[in-house]
Amino acid sequence: MSDHDTQSAHAHGPITRVGDIPAHDDHGHAGHDKHDEHGGHAGHGGIGKYLLVFVALCGLTTMSFLTYSPYWPWRNEPHVGWAFMMAVSCTKAMLVVLFFMHVFWEANWKYVLTIPAAMMAIFLALMLVPDIGLRNRMVSQERAQHMARGSDVRLMEQAGEAKVLEESAH
Amino acid sequence: MNASAISIPHGQHGHSDGHSGGHDDGHGHHGPVLQYQPGLPLTRGKLIMWLFLSTEIMFFAALLGSYVVLRFGAAVWPKPHHVHLSEPIGAFNTFVLICSSVTIVLALEFARANRAGIAKFWMLLTLLLGMLFLGVKGYEYQAKFAHGIYPQAPRGRIYEKPDLYYGSAVRARLGEPAIIDKLKELDDTPADQLSAEQVAARARLQQVRKMVASPEQQAFDLAVVADQVMPLPTEGPGGSHDGGHGGHASGLNDIFPWLRLPAVIPGGNMWASTYFLLTGFHAIHVLVGLIIFTILLFYKLGPKQAGKIENAGLYWHFVDLVWIFLFPLLYLF
Numbered sequence: 127m128s129d130h131d132t133q134s135a136h137a138h139g140p141i142t143r144v145g146d147i148p149a150h151d152d153h154g155h156a157g158h159d160k161h162d163e164h165g166g167h168a169g170h171g172g173i174g175k176y177l178l179v180f181v182a183l184c185g186l187t188t189m190s191f192l193t194y195s196p197y198w199p200w201r202n203e204p205h206v207g208w209a210f211m212m213a214v215s216c217t218k219a220m221l222v223v224l225f226f227m228h229v230f231w232e233a234n235w236k237y238v239l240t241i242p243a244a245m246m247a248i249f250l251a252l253m254l255v256p257d258i259g260l261r262n263r264m265v266s267q268e269r270a271q272h273m274a275r276g277s278d279v280r281l282m283e284q285a286g287e288a289k290v291l292e293e294s295a296h
Numbered sequence: 297m298n299a300s301a302i303s304i305p306h307g308q309h310g311h312s313d314g315h316s317g318g319h320d321d322g323h324g325h326h327g328p329v330l331q332y333q334p335g336l337p338l339t340r341g342k343l344i345m346w347l348f349l350s351t352e353i354m355f356f357a358a359l360l361g362s363y364v365v366l367r368f369g370a371a372v373w374p375k376p377h378h379v380h381l382s383e384p385i386g387a388f389n390t391f392v393l394i395c396s397s398v399t400i401v402l403a404l405e406f407a408r409a410n411r412a413g414i415a416k417f418w419m420l421l422t423l424l425l426g427m428l429f430l431g432v433k434g435y436e437y438q439a440k441f442a443h444g445i446y447p448q449a450p451r452g453r454i455y456e457k458p459d460l461y462y463g464s465a466v467r468a469r470l471g472e473p474a475i476i477d478k479l480k481e482l483d484d485t486p487a488d489q490l491s492a493e494q495v496a497a498r499a500r501l502q503q504v505r506k507m508v509a510s511p512e513q514q515a516f517d518l519a520v521v522a523d524q525v526m527p528l529p530t531e532g533p534g535g536s537h538d539g540g541h542g543g544h545a546s547g548l549n550d551i552f553p554w555l556r557l558p559a560v561i562p563g564g565n566m567w568a569s570t571y572f573l574l575t576g577f578h579a580i581h582v583l584v585g586l587i588i589f590t591i592l593l594f595y596k597l598g599p600k601q602a603g604k605i606e607n608a609g610l611y612w613h614f615v616d617l618v619w620i621f622l623f624p625l626l627y628l629f
Contacts, residue, residue: 228606243351254361261369
């Protein structure tokens with residue numbers, strides 16, 4: 127981490143790993159000349175790059191919205207849509223974190239802060255599974271009587287289709 | 297970091313534990329020139345912002361994790377249309393937040409390039425976009441409240457299933473003095489003063505009143521009552537869209553807003569708790585972001601303030617990040 131007590135320690139911008147500069151140059155969209163733009167925080171950013179990320183984010187949002195549209199082919203298999211949307215969301219999150227939050231260009235301290243937090247986050251969710259996620263595996267008879275179930279939805283849908291009142295009103 | 301952040305030669309900072317120093321510099325009896333090596337190669341403010349964000353990651357992960365676990369452990373969970381969620385509105389809000397993420401990043405870029413005026417413009421635009429997000433969110437909350445969806449009982453009118461408890465709640469509501477007066481007034485209104493829809497709804501309401509009071513009530517009757525009060529749309533998207541609310545305009549509560557009868561949404565109460573908790577905490581974060589932007593607008597947004605803008609931006613991107621997960625989880629799942 128401290129192998130680059132760098133020329134830019136005085137700058138407020140994120141400190142760049144010198145070895146990494148060429149790595150993000152390979153998008154083929156190098157039309158903008160980011161290296162000359164701001165000497166202080168050498169090499170990252172560039173408005174063109176941000177706009178590219180923006181377009182990607184909009185495209186990805188449209189993609190996840192596609193699951194809602196009538197054109198989505200896996201309408202009867204919701205799990206396909208869920209997996210797809212989570213993949214899209216993770217991609218969007220990565221884009222925001224890497225480019226908008228400049229993490230792509232940060233030094234290795236980024237791992238110290240983000241990986242433990244992310245692991246804690248996953249453990250937190252997993253720890254809820256036995257008590258909360260599986261809470262309906264075994265329930266008391268009384269509770270089973272009063273809790274909502276899929277059959278209630280079907281009952282109401284049947285009631286809607288039956289149109290009992292429309293007929294009797296006439 | 298600041299003026300004291302002087303770089304030191306390679307290999308020396310590895311053992312900078314206080315006792316070292318005097319033997320390898322050439323400064324004689326003046327002692328070593330102590331050189332400051334920051335623990336992490338980033339500014340103090342940014343370090344604290346990142347530490348704060350790592351706690352925020354865990355905070356929202358706990359909320360989102362609970363939501364996922366509650367949702368998938370539930371016997372039944374309402375579809376977005378059952379609870380009057382409009383996917384296009386959610387997608388619009390996602391778009392607004394993404395735009396605001398870009399504008400704050402542009403504000404930072406222009407502040408670094410010492411173009412304070414343009415930086416301020418982007419900052420102002422970020423503020424406005426954030427306000428737009430909150431405005432849309434408020435509109436959505438209003439739609440929930442109008443349908444009796446609140447996180448808690450005194451105001452919330454959502455029942456889990458069309459059972460006897462639901463029937464007695466409808467009966468109790470219809471027996472309230474104010475409602476009795478209103479119903480009488482409605483019954484006495486000549487048909488030509490009502491729209492065709494209202495006349496038909498009045499006939500259905502009379503049937504519902506008989507049904508909930510009838511001693512020969514069947515279980516299915518209560519489902520019919522619940523369906524009349526606030527139907528659950530059977531159609532998916534692209535189907536029946538009455539104003540984007542999945543055909544709900546035909547419910548008695550919609551046609552006679554003063555009625556406010558209890559309604560049935562299976563799983564609706566747990567849904568409301570999680571929805572308001574998640575979006576509420578997110579909205580609080582948005583609000584804090586807006587306050588930060590407002591404060592920043594009082595500064596000249598040049599390179600001197602770039603650190604502040606960057607930290608505000610980091611926070612704002614995180615808020616955007618949370619919404620990126622909230623939108624599909626709440627609106628599309």
